[in-house]
Amino acid sequence: MSDLYSRSDLFSEFDRLQRQMASLFGGLPSSIRAGRLGAFPQVNIGTTDDSIEIVAFAPGVNTAELDVSIDKGLLTIAGERKPVRPEASDDARDDRTRNDVRTYAQERFTGAFRRVIELPQNADPDKVQARYANGCLSITVGKREASRPRAITVQ
Helix, strand or coil: CCCCCCCCCHHHHHHHHHHHHHHHCCCCCCCHHHCCCCCCCEEEEEECCCEEEEEEECCCCCHHHCEEEEECCEEEEEEEECCCCCCCCCCCCCCCCHHHCCCCCCCCCCEEEEEEEECCCCEEEEEEEEEEECCEEEEEEEECHHHCCCCCCCC
């Protein structure tokens, strides 16, 4: 048994490894289902008795560039967010144009995106509404009548 365990306790080694992994991946979601790194747009998903509510956070996206569709129980949000170029300041000493600005750091996602969300079986693809306001795409998917809660009269 002494060959299997060294001077240090096995559980303390696991704790040390877990702390190292946590510091290595600090700031990431606490579970795999909580979110993916770099997923765009980020979404909140909730439910009411009558509907499934999805809010996709997509600031800076033109509504003409958004495509929302449902097929075989999958809700797809696709589109493109165009880059925004900073305008040259009026007090610039040279005659550079906006096209001459070189980016050396960029934290804002730009480009094409596609996000697929699996809907519950009780989602009704014929009852979908989508609206975009203040950078949030709100999608309401109605539930099928048979899946809604109902009161049963006891005789």
